[in-house]
Amino acid sequence: MTEREEIVDQLVATVRRFAREQLIPAEQEVEETDDIPERIIRQIKELGLFGMTIPESYDGLGLSLFEEIRVVSELTYASPVFRSYFGTSNGVGTLGITIDGTEEQRRQYLPRIAKGDLVASFCLTEPDAGSDAASLTTRAVRDGDHYVINGTKRFTTNSPHAGIFTVFARTAPKEAGIAGISAFLVERGVAGLTVAKPYKKMGFRGSHTADVIFEDCRVPAAALLGGREGIGFQTGMKSLDHARVHMAAVAVGMCERLLDEGTAYALDRRQFGRPIAQFQLVQGMLADCAAEALAARSMVEAVAREHQDGRRITKQSACCKYFATEALGRIADRVLQIHGGYGYIKEYAVERLYRDARLLRIFEGTSQIQQLIIARELIKERTAA
Numbered sequence: 001m002t003e004r005e006e007i008v009d010q011l012v013a014t015v016r017r018f019a020r021e022q023l024i025p026a027e028q029e030v031e032e033t034d035d036i037p038e039r040i041i042r043q044i045k046e047l048g049l050f051g052m053t054i055p056e057s058y059d060g061l062g063l064s065l066f067e068e069i070r071v072v073s074e075l076t077y078a079s080p081v082f083r084s085y086f087g088t089s090n091g092v093g094t095l096g097i098t099i100d101g102t103e104e105q106r107r108q109y110l111p112r113i114a115k116g117d118l119v120a121s122f123c124l125t126e127p128d129a130g131s132d133a134a135s136l137t138t139r140a141v142r143d144g145d146h147y148v149i150n151g152t153k154r155f156t157t158n159s160p161h162a163g164i165f166t167v168f169a170r171t172a173p174k175e176a177g178i179a180g181i182s183a184f185l186v187e188r189g190v191a192g193l194t195v196a197k198p199y200k201k202m203g204f205r206g207s208h209t210a211d212v213i214f215e216d217c218r219v220p221a222a223a224l225l226g227g228r229e230g231i232g233f234q235t236g237m238k239s240l241d242h243a244r245v246h247m248a249a250v251a252v253g254m255c256e257r258l259l260d261e262g263t264a265y266a267l268d269r270r271q272f273g274r275p276i277a278q279f280q281l282v283q284g285m286l287a288d289c290a291a292e293a294l295a296a297r298s299m300v301e302a303v304a305r306e307h308q309d310g311r312r313i314t315k316q317s318a319c320c321k322y323f324a325t326e327a328l329g330r331i332a333d334r335v336l337q338i339h340g341g342y343g344y345i346k347e348y349a350v351e352r353l354y355r356d357a358r359l360l361r362i363f364e365g366t367s368q369i370q371q372l373i374i375a376r377e378l379i380k381e382r383t384a385a
Protein backbone atom coordinates (compact mmCIF):
# COMPACT_ATOMS: atom_id res chain seq x y z
CA MET A 1 0.00 0.00 0.00
CA THR A 2 1.37 3.44 -0.91
CA GLU A 3 1.60 6.27 1.63
CA ARG A 4 -1.17 8.08 -0.27
CA GLU A 5 -3.48 5.06 -0.07
CA GLU A 6 -2.83 4.81 3.67
CA ILE A 7 -3.70 8.49 4.19
CA VAL A 8 -6.91 8.15 2.18
CA ASP A 9 -7.86 4.95 4.04
CA GLN A 10 -7.40 6.82 7.32
CA LEU A 11 -9.54 9.70 6.08
CA VAL A 12 -12.29 7.29 4.97
CA ALA A 13 -12.20 5.56 8.38
CA THR A 14 -12.33 8.92 10.19
CA VAL A 15 -15.29 10.10 8.09
CA ARG A 16 -17.03 6.77 8.73
CA ARG A 17 -16.68 7.28 12.50
CA PHE A 18 -17.66 10.95 12.21
CA ALA A 19 -20.88 10.08 10.33
CA ARG A 20 -21.90 7.41 12.83
CA GLU A 21 -20.79 9.05 16.09
CA GLN A 22 -21.39 12.75 15.43
CA LEU A 23 -23.68 13.24 12.42
CA ILE A 24 -26.39 10.61 12.96
CA PRO A 25 -27.01 11.79 16.56
CA ALA A 26 -27.39 15.37 15.20
CA GLU A 27 -29.91 14.47 12.47
CA GLN A 28 -33.00 15.14 14.55
CA GLU A 29 -31.67 18.54 15.67
CA VAL A 30 -31.10 19.52 12.02
CA GLU A 31 -34.60 18.37 11.10
CA GLU A 32 -36.15 20.40 13.92
CA THR A 33 -34.09 23.59 13.55
CA ASP A 34 -33.67 23.49 9.73
CA ASP A 35 -29.99 24.33 10.35
CA ILE A 36 -26.69 22.50 10.64
CA PRO A 37 -25.18 23.25 14.07
CA GLU A 38 -22.06 25.41 14.02
CA ARG A 39 -20.09 22.71 15.89
CA ILE A 40 -20.67 20.28 13.02
CA ILE A 41 -19.62 22.81 10.38
CA ARG A 42 -16.45 23.39 12.41
CA GLN A 43 -15.70 19.66 12.48
CA ILE A 44 -16.30 19.37 8.71
CA LYS A 45 -13.82 22.21 8.22
CA GLU A 46 -11.27 20.51 10.48
CA LEU A 47 -11.54 17.34 8.41
CA GLY A 48 -10.68 19.42 5.32
CA LEU A 49 -13.84 18.35 3.51
CA PHE A 50 -14.61 21.85 2.20
CA GLY A 51 -11.49 21.38 0.07
CA MET A 52 -12.09 17.76 -0.87
CA THR A 53 -12.00 18.29 -4.66
CA ILE A 54 -9.63 21.27 -4.62
CA PRO A 55 -5.99 20.58 -5.62
CA GLU A 56 -3.38 20.55 -2.83
CA SER A 57 -1.60 23.46 -4.51
CA TYR A 58 -4.64 25.59 -3.55
CA ASP A 59 -4.84 24.20 0.01
CA GLY A 60 -7.39 21.48 -0.74
CA LEU A 61 -7.16 17.73 -0.15
CA GLY A 62 -6.85 17.11 -3.90
CA LEU A 63 -8.80 13.85 -3.78
CA SER A 64 -9.19 11.93 -7.02
CA LEU A 65 -12.80 11.16 -7.99
CA PHE A 66 -12.32 7.59 -6.74
CA GLU A 67 -11.06 8.83 -3.38
CA GLU A 68 -13.84 11.41 -3.24
CA ILE A 69 -16.64 8.87 -3.77
CA ARG A 70 -15.22 6.69 -0.98
CA VAL A 71 -15.33 9.63 1.44
CA VAL A 72 -18.73 10.89 0.29
CA SER A 73 -20.48 7.52 0.49
CA GLU A 74 -19.24 7.13 4.10
CA LEU A 75 -20.45 10.60 5.02
CA THR A 76 -23.89 10.17 3.46
CA TYR A 77 -24.51 7.13 5.61
CA ALA A 78 -25.72 10.05 7.77
CA SER A 79 -28.30 12.54 6.46
CA PRO A 80 -27.33 13.86 2.97
CA VAL A 81 -27.95 17.38 4.27
CA PHE A 82 -24.53 17.49 5.95
CA ARG A 83 -22.90 16.79 2.59
CA SER A 84 -25.03 19.37 0.84
CA TYR A 85 -23.31 22.24 2.65
CA PHE A 86 -19.69 21.47 1.79
CA GLY A 87 -20.23 19.04 -1.11
CA THR A 88 -22.14 21.50 -3.29
CA SER A 89 -19.69 24.25 -2.44
CA ASN A 90 -16.59 22.33 -3.52
CA GLY A 91 -18.65 20.34 -6.04
CA VAL A 92 -20.56 22.21 -8.76
CA GLY A 93 -19.92 25.49 -6.92
CA THR A 94 -16.17 25.17 -7.40
CA LEU A 95 -15.45 22.64 -10.14
CA GLY A 96 -15.80 25.30 -12.84
CA ILE A 97 -13.03 27.36 -11.22
CA THR A 98 -10.82 24.29 -10.79
CA ILE A 99 -11.42 23.01 -14.33
CA ASP A 100 -11.49 26.20 -16.42
CA GLY A 101 -10.65 29.15 -14.13
CA THR A 102 -7.66 31.38 -14.83
CA GLU A 103 -4.66 31.06 -12.51
CA GLU A 104 -5.64 34.34 -10.87
CA GLN A 105 -9.23 33.19 -10.30
CA ARG A 106 -8.01 29.91 -8.79
CA ARG A 107 -5.61 31.72 -6.45
CA GLN A 108 -8.26 34.24 -5.48
CA TYR A 109 -11.03 31.79 -4.53
CA LEU A 110 -9.92 28.17 -4.14
CA PRO A 111 -7.89 28.46 -0.89
CA ARG A 112 -10.75 30.27 0.88
CA ILE A 113 -13.32 27.73 -0.40
CA ALA A 114 -11.02 24.87 0.69
CA LYS A 115 -10.89 26.26 4.24
CA GLY A 116 -14.68 26.62 4.34
CA ASP A 117 -14.38 30.40 4.76
CA LEU A 118 -16.13 31.00 1.43
CA VAL A 119 -19.19 29.03 0.28
CA ALA A 120 -19.65 28.67 -3.48
CA SER A 121 -22.98 28.25 -5.32
CA PHE A 122 -23.85 27.17 -8.88
CA CYS A 123 -26.44 29.29 -10.71
CA LEU A 124 -27.54 27.52 -13.89
CA THR A 125 -31.30 26.85 -13.56
CA GLU A 126 -33.80 29.60 -14.39
CA PRO A 127 -37.60 29.86 -14.11
CA ASP A 128 -38.01 28.89 -17.79
CA ALA A 129 -34.78 26.92 -18.25
CA GLY A 130 -34.56 23.79 -16.09
CA SER A 131 -33.86 20.57 -17.99
CA ASP A 132 -33.30 22.69 -21.09
CA ALA A 133 -30.48 24.63 -19.45
CA ALA A 134 -29.11 25.74 -22.82
CA SER A 135 -32.20 27.92 -23.30
CA LEU A 136 -31.21 30.20 -20.40
CA THR A 137 -31.97 33.88 -20.90
CA THR A 138 -29.88 35.67 -18.22
CA ARG A 139 -27.85 38.29 -20.11
CA ALA A 140 -24.38 39.67 -19.49
CA VAL A 141 -23.63 42.74 -21.59
CA ARG A 142 -20.09 44.10 -21.87
CA ASP A 143 -19.79 47.75 -20.81
CA GLY A 144 -16.16 48.93 -20.89
CA ASP A 145 -14.23 47.07 -18.17
CA HIS A 146 -17.42 45.55 -16.79
CA TYR A 147 -20.29 43.23 -17.62
CA VAL A 148 -23.86 44.08 -16.63
CA ILE A 149 -25.89 40.99 -15.64
CA ASN A 150 -29.70 40.77 -15.68
CA GLY A 151 -31.79 37.68 -14.98
CA THR A 152 -33.16 35.30 -12.35
CA LYS A 153 -31.52 32.06 -11.27
CA ARG A 154 -33.87 29.53 -9.71
CA PHE A 155 -33.30 26.99 -6.90
CA THR A 156 -29.68 27.85 -6.07
CA THR A 157 -28.44 25.53 -3.30
CA ASN A 158 -26.63 27.28 -0.43
CA SER A 159 -27.27 30.72 -1.94
CA PRO A 160 -28.33 32.17 1.45
CA HIS A 161 -24.79 31.36 2.72
CA ALA A 162 -22.76 31.76 -0.46
CA GLY A 163 -19.97 34.29 -0.88
CA ILE A 164 -19.29 33.43 -4.52
CA PHE A 165 -21.68 32.43 -7.31
CA THR A 166 -20.83 30.77 -10.63
CA VAL A 167 -23.44 32.40 -12.85
CA PHE A 168 -24.24 31.25 -16.39
CA ALA A 169 -25.36 34.05 -18.71
CA ARG A 170 -25.65 34.84 -22.39
CA THR A 171 -22.94 37.10 -23.82
CA ALA A 172 -24.17 36.64 -27.41
CA PRO A 173 -27.66 36.56 -28.98
CA LYS A 174 -29.78 33.41 -28.49
CA GLU A 175 -29.06 32.35 -32.09
CA ALA A 176 -25.44 31.64 -31.04
CA GLY A 177 -26.77 28.69 -28.99
CA ILE A 178 -24.46 27.26 -26.33
CA ALA A 179 -21.51 29.08 -27.89
CA GLY A 180 -23.12 32.29 -26.61
CA ILE A 181 -23.13 31.19 -22.97
CA SER A 182 -20.42 32.36 -20.58
CA ALA A 183 -19.84 31.84 -16.87
CA PHE A 184 -19.09 34.57 -14.32
CA LEU A 185 -17.74 34.51 -10.78
CA VAL A 186 -19.95 36.96 -8.94
CA GLU A 187 -19.16 37.92 -5.36
CA ARG A 188 -21.84 38.43 -2.75
CA GLY A 189 -22.36 42.04 -1.77
CA VAL A 190 -22.05 43.43 -5.28
CA ALA A 191 -24.84 45.91 -6.08
CA GLY A 192 -27.71 44.39 -8.07
CA LEU A 193 -27.44 40.87 -6.63
CA THR A 194 -30.30 39.76 -4.35
CA VAL A 195 -30.83 36.38 -2.73
CA ALA A 196 -34.56 35.68 -2.25
CA LYS A 197 -36.19 33.97 0.73
CA PRO A 198 -35.33 30.24 0.89
CA TYR A 199 -37.95 27.81 -0.46
CA LYS A 200 -39.90 25.54 1.90
CA LYS A 201 -38.97 22.09 0.62
CA MET A 202 -40.34 18.56 1.01
CA GLY A 203 -37.09 17.35 2.57
CA PHE A 204 -33.40 18.22 2.91
CA ARG A 205 -34.18 20.37 5.94
CA GLY A 206 -31.00 22.16 6.97
CA SER A 207 -30.01 22.75 3.34
CA HIS A 208 -31.19 26.07 1.96
CA THR A 209 -32.21 26.79 -1.62
CA ALA A 210 -33.27 30.19 -2.95
CA ASP A 211 -33.50 32.21 -6.15
CA VAL A 212 -30.71 34.63 -6.98
CA ILE A 213 -31.78 37.77 -8.82
CA PHE A 214 -29.49 39.98 -10.90
CA GLU A 215 -30.69 43.52 -11.69
CA ASP A 216 -28.17 45.66 -13.56
CA CYS A 217 -25.49 43.84 -11.59
CA ARG A 218 -22.09 45.25 -12.67
CA VAL A 219 -19.14 42.89 -12.33
CA PRO A 220 -15.56 43.51 -13.46
CA ALA A 221 -14.52 41.89 -16.76
CA ALA A 222 -12.05 39.81 -14.69
CA ALA A 223 -15.07 37.94 -13.30
CA LEU A 224 -15.48 36.12 -16.64
CA LEU A 225 -14.65 32.48 -15.79
CA GLY A 226 -11.59 31.35 -17.71
CA GLY A 227 -11.22 34.83 -19.17
CA ARG A 228 -13.02 33.81 -22.36
CA GLU A 229 -16.59 34.29 -23.56
CA GLY A 230 -18.54 31.34 -24.96
CA ILE A 231 -16.96 28.50 -22.95
CA GLY A 232 -19.36 28.70 -20.00
CA PHE A 233 -21.78 25.99 -21.04
CA GLN A 234 -19.00 23.46 -21.63
CA THR A 235 -17.52 24.36 -18.25
CA GLY A 236 -20.91 23.74 -16.64
CA MET A 237 -21.32 20.37 -18.38
CA LYS A 238 -17.77 19.25 -17.42
CA SER A 239 -18.57 20.15 -13.81
CA LEU A 240 -21.78 18.11 -14.02
CA ASP A 241 -19.98 15.02 -15.44
CA HIS A 242 -17.95 14.95 -12.24
CA ALA A 243 -20.77 16.03 -9.94
CA ARG A 244 -23.10 13.28 -11.18
CA VAL A 245 -20.71 10.56 -10.04
CA HIS A 246 -20.44 12.40 -6.72
CA MET A 247 -24.27 12.49 -6.48
CA ALA A 248 -24.42 8.77 -7.27
CA ALA A 249 -22.00 8.24 -4.35
CA VAL A 250 -24.37 10.25 -2.14
CA ALA A 251 -27.10 7.80 -3.19
CA VAL A 252 -24.83 4.83 -2.38
CA GLY A 253 -24.30 6.06 1.20
CA MET A 254 -28.05 6.57 1.60
CA CYS A 255 -28.84 3.10 0.14
CA GLU A 256 -26.47 1.46 2.64
CA ARG A 257 -27.98 3.37 5.58
CA LEU A 258 -31.52 2.46 4.51
CA LEU A 259 -30.57 -1.19 4.11
CA ASP A 260 -29.17 -1.23 7.66
CA GLU A 261 -32.27 0.56 9.02
CA GLY A 262 -34.52 -1.96 7.25
CA THR A 263 -32.55 -5.02 8.41
CA ALA A 264 -32.36 -3.83 12.03
CA TYR A 265 -36.08 -3.09 12.08
CA ALA A 266 -37.01 -6.44 10.51
CA LEU A 267 -34.98 -8.30 13.14
CA ASP A 268 -36.52 -6.29 15.98
CA ARG A 269 -40.18 -6.14 14.98
CA ARG A 270 -42.21 -9.24 15.86
CA GLN A 271 -45.51 -10.28 14.30
CA PHE A 272 -47.24 -13.68 14.25
CA GLY A 273 -44.89 -14.69 17.10
CA ARG A 274 -41.58 -14.12 15.32
CA PRO A 275 -39.34 -11.36 13.92
CA ILE A 276 -40.69 -10.14 10.57
CA ALA A 277 -37.18 -10.81 9.16
CA GLN A 278 -38.15 -14.49 9.16
CA PHE A 279 -40.93 -13.94 6.61
CA GLN A 280 -39.75 -14.63 3.10
CA LEU A 281 -41.70 -11.74 1.58
CA VAL A 282 -39.80 -9.35 3.89
CA GLN A 283 -36.55 -11.18 3.09
CA GLY A 284 -37.29 -10.61 -0.61
CA MET A 285 -37.51 -6.86 -0.04
CA LEU A 286 -34.26 -6.86 1.96
CA ALA A 287 -32.49 -8.96 -0.67
CA ASP A 288 -33.57 -6.60 -3.46
CA CYS A 289 -32.26 -3.64 -1.43
CA ALA A 290 -28.92 -5.37 -0.80
CA ALA A 291 -28.47 -6.34 -4.46
CA GLU A 292 -29.28 -2.87 -5.74
CA ALA A 293 -27.12 -1.11 -3.14
CA LEU A 294 -24.17 -3.31 -4.12
CA ALA A 295 -24.81 -2.74 -7.83
CA ALA A 296 -24.88 1.03 -7.27
CA ARG A 297 -21.64 0.99 -5.28
CA SER A 298 -19.88 -1.22 -7.83
CA MET A 299 -20.95 1.02 -10.68
CA VAL A 300 -19.88 4.25 -8.99
CA GLU A 301 -16.48 2.78 -8.10
CA ALA A 302 -15.92 1.49 -11.63
CA VAL A 303 -16.76 4.85 -13.23
CA ALA A 304 -14.68 6.84 -10.74
CA ARG A 305 -11.71 4.59 -11.65
CA GLU A 306 -12.31 5.27 -15.36
CA HIS A 307 -12.22 9.02 -14.63
CA GLN A 308 -8.90 8.50 -12.85
CA ASP A 309 -7.55 6.93 -16.04
CA GLY A 310 -8.31 10.23 -17.79
CA ARG A 311 -11.24 9.00 -19.88
CA ARG A 312 -14.28 11.11 -20.80
CA ILE A 313 -17.13 9.81 -18.65
CA THR A 314 -20.21 11.71 -19.85
CA LYS A 315 -22.23 8.56 -20.60
CA GLN A 316 -20.93 6.64 -17.59
CA SER A 317 -21.59 9.45 -15.10
CA ALA A 318 -25.17 9.77 -16.40
CA CYS A 319 -25.57 5.96 -16.08
CA CYS A 320 -24.32 6.14 -12.46
CA LYS A 321 -26.54 9.02 -11.44
CA TYR A 322 -29.56 7.47 -13.15
CA PHE A 323 -29.13 3.97 -11.72
CA ALA A 324 -27.98 4.88 -8.19
CA THR A 325 -30.64 7.51 -7.56
CA GLU A 326 -33.46 5.37 -9.03
CA ALA A 327 -32.23 2.40 -6.95
CA LEU A 328 -32.24 4.69 -3.91
CA GLY A 329 -35.89 5.56 -4.59
CA ARG A 330 -36.85 1.87 -4.75
CA ILE A 331 -34.82 1.06 -1.62
CA ALA A 332 -36.32 3.94 0.38
CA ASP A 333 -39.78 2.75 -0.62
CA ARG A 334 -39.13 -0.88 0.36
CA VAL A 335 -37.51 0.04 3.68
CA LEU A 336 -40.47 2.26 4.52
CA GLN A 337 -42.76 -0.68 3.66
CA ILE A 338 -40.76 -2.96 5.99
CA HIS A 339 -41.42 -0.44 8.78
CA GLY A 340 -45.19 -0.69 8.19
CA GLY A 341 -47.13 2.17 9.85
CA TYR A 342 -44.05 3.21 11.83
CA GLY A 343 -42.31 4.14 8.59
CA TYR A 344 -44.90 6.88 8.15
CA ILE A 345 -44.17 8.35 11.59
CA LYS A 346 -41.58 11.06 12.06
CA GLU A 347 -39.75 9.37 14.97
CA TYR A 348 -38.27 6.86 12.50
CA ALA A 349 -35.31 7.89 10.33
CA VAL A 350 -36.81 6.23 7.26
CA GLU A 351 -39.62 8.80 7.10
CA ARG A 352 -37.04 11.59 6.64
CA LEU A 353 -34.67 9.59 4.42
CA TYR A 354 -37.59 8.73 2.12
CA ARG A 355 -38.33 12.46 1.63
CA ASP A 356 -34.65 13.36 1.24
CA ALA A 357 -34.11 10.56 -1.30
CA ARG A 358 -36.76 12.00 -3.62
CA LEU A 359 -34.63 15.01 -4.53
CA LEU A 360 -31.76 12.96 -5.96
CA ARG A 361 -33.80 11.93 -9.02
CA ILE A 362 -34.49 15.60 -9.78
CA PHE A 363 -31.49 17.87 -9.26
CA GLU A 364 -28.26 17.93 -11.25
CA GLY A 365 -30.38 16.62 -14.14
CA THR A 366 -33.58 14.58 -13.77
CA SER A 367 -33.61 10.83 -14.46
CA GLN A 368 -35.18 11.55 -17.85
CA ILE A 369 -32.33 13.91 -18.73
CA GLN A 370 -29.80 11.21 -17.71
CA GLN A 371 -31.60 8.79 -20.05
CA LEU A 372 -31.35 11.34 -22.88
CA ILE A 373 -27.62 11.86 -22.24
CA ILE A 374 -26.96 8.10 -22.18
CA ALA A 375 -28.86 7.56 -25.43
CA ARG A 376 -27.25 10.59 -27.12
CA GLU A 377 -23.77 9.33 -26.21
CA LEU A 378 -24.57 5.79 -27.37
CA ILE A 379 -25.81 7.04 -30.72
CA LYS A 380 -22.77 9.32 -31.07
CA GLU A 381 -20.40 6.41 -30.36
CA ARG A 382 -22.17 4.16 -32.87
CA THR A 383 -22.34 6.73 -35.66
CA ALA A 384 -18.72 7.78 -35.13
CA ALA A 385 -17.52 4.15 -35.33
Ligand SMILES: Cc1cc2nc3c(=O)[nH]c(=O)nc-3n(C[C@H](O)[C@H](O)[C@H](O)COP(=O)(O)OP(=O)(O)OC[C@H]3O[C@@H](n4cnc5c(N)ncnc54)[C@H](O)[C@@H]3O)c2cc1C
Nearest residue numbers: 122123124125130131155156157209362363364365366368
Ligand atom coordinates in the same frame (compact mmCIF):
# COMPACT_ATOMS: atom_id res chain seq x y z
C1 LIG B 1 -33.74 21.54 -3.79
C2 LIG B 1 -33.19 21.87 -5.14
C3 LIG B 1 -31.88 22.34 -5.25
C4 LIG B 1 -31.38 22.71 -6.50
N1 LIG B 1 -30.11 23.24 -6.59
C5 LIG B 1 -29.70 23.78 -7.76
C6 LIG B 1 -28.47 24.52 -7.84
O1 LIG B 1 -27.73 24.64 -6.86
N2 LIG B 1 -28.13 25.10 -9.03
C7 LIG B 1 -28.91 24.99 -10.14
O2 LIG B 1 -28.54 25.53 -11.18
N3 LIG B 1 -30.08 24.27 -10.12
C8 LIG B 1 -30.49 23.69 -8.96
N4 LIG B 1 -31.68 23.00 -8.89
C9 LIG B 1 -32.49 22.90 -10.09
C10 LIG B 1 -32.60 21.48 -10.66
O3 LIG B 1 -31.38 21.09 -11.25
C11 LIG B 1 -33.79 21.48 -11.64
O4 LIG B 1 -34.97 21.56 -10.85
C12 LIG B 1 -33.81 20.27 -12.54
O5 LIG B 1 -32.73 20.29 -13.44
C13 LIG B 1 -35.11 20.14 -13.33
O6 LIG B 1 -35.51 21.35 -13.89
P1 LIG B 1 -37.02 21.88 -13.68
O7 LIG B 1 -37.29 21.83 -12.21
O8 LIG B 1 -37.18 23.17 -14.35
O9 LIG B 1 -37.94 20.78 -14.34
P2 LIG B 1 -38.38 20.71 -15.91
O10 LIG B 1 -37.19 20.87 -16.77
O11 LIG B 1 -39.53 21.62 -16.12
O12 LIG B 1 -38.86 19.21 -16.01
C14 LIG B 1 -40.19 18.78 -15.62
C15 LIG B 1 -40.34 17.33 -16.02
O13 LIG B 1 -40.22 17.19 -17.43
C16 LIG B 1 -39.21 16.24 -17.77
N5 LIG B 1 -38.55 16.66 -19.01
C17 LIG B 1 -38.07 17.87 -19.34
N6 LIG B 1 -37.52 17.86 -20.55
C18 LIG B 1 -37.63 16.58 -21.01
C19 LIG B 1 -37.22 15.92 -22.21
N7 LIG B 1 -36.60 16.54 -23.21
N8 LIG B 1 -37.54 14.60 -22.34
C20 LIG B 1 -38.16 13.93 -21.35
N9 LIG B 1 -38.56 14.50 -20.19
C21 LIG B 1 -38.29 15.82 -20.02
C22 LIG B 1 -38.26 16.27 -16.57
O14 LIG B 1 -37.48 15.07 -16.49
C23 LIG B 1 -39.24 16.42 -15.43
O15 LIG B 1 -39.78 15.17 -15.10
C24 LIG B 1 -32.19 22.57 -7.66
C25 LIG B 1 -33.50 22.07 -7.53
C26 LIG B 1 -34.00 21.75 -6.30
C27 LIG B 1 -35.43 21.24 -6.21
